């Protein structure tokens with residue numbers, strides 16, 4: 345095992361991960377904890393404060409926020425010791441032939457000359473981020489376009505305002521669904537009755553995010569009817585848009601999996617996933633109510 349990889353708020357079910365517990369396992373095994381913080385955004389959860397070593401984001405989602413630009417972010421805390429077990433991390437911690445024998449961890453790590461130049465020697469380096477960027481660019485040409493960068497940076501300026509509204513709207517919609525007679529279950533850590541509520545209070549007291557799932561009475565076909573009947577929600581697999589989005593994982597993103605795997609991953613046949621937008625909550629609830637009235 346080379347790393348532990350998790351999401352801070354897991355997609356599709358909005359389940360909040362106990363990052364601190366995972367970090368203590370990773371530390372005792374001498375491996376990094378990599379946290380995909382896409383669904384929470386840095387406004388809700390700051391994984392480094394709970395022991396993560398690397399944080400990644402699909403900036404396509406909440407950071408950009410408007411569903412109009414593709415991009416991604418890798419942030420490295422910088423104090424992981426890759427050289428302590430260089431055999432385990434050969435790409436970063438042994439000489440790289442195609443870069444004339446450069447050892448990323450020695451040169452860009454926390455004890456190397458680059459950290460010394462930046463005045464962070466012994467504390468923080470950037471070996472993982474530099475290796476990911478240089479090798480990804482070399483092997484796959486991964487390079488964000490200037491327009492996407494501009495749109496994502498513009499989006500980040502309003503992240504805090506959007507996230508507050510996303511969370512308030514998600515809570516109100518979850519409460520509405522939780523008492524609706526056509527709904528079997530609601531899985532949202534922002535509800536006091538949810539098993540994840542305590543983790544929400546610990547890791548993201550400002551809000552449990554805007555992504556959650558619910559089960560529709562009537563199973564697969566009923567869930568499909570709901571996602572096909574909404575008028576304001578967009579039926580797409582994306583999340584983290586200012587507009588409310590809806591999906592039926594069992595027939596869309598998770599359709600290639602068997603029934604057991606779908607259930608384990610929180611995407612059973614009756615499950616509908618929403619990424620609640622920042623529209624007026626009355627409009628969001630009215631649209632959902634209309635769709636449920638078709639059942």
Ligand SMILES: Cc1ncc(COP(=O)(O)O)c(C=O)c1O
Nearest residue numbers: 351355380382383402403404415
């Ligand atoms: C949690 C999470 N991380 C990463 C990604 C990948 O995002 P992108 O499409 O920007 O590569 C997705 C996409 O759905 C996601 O939901």
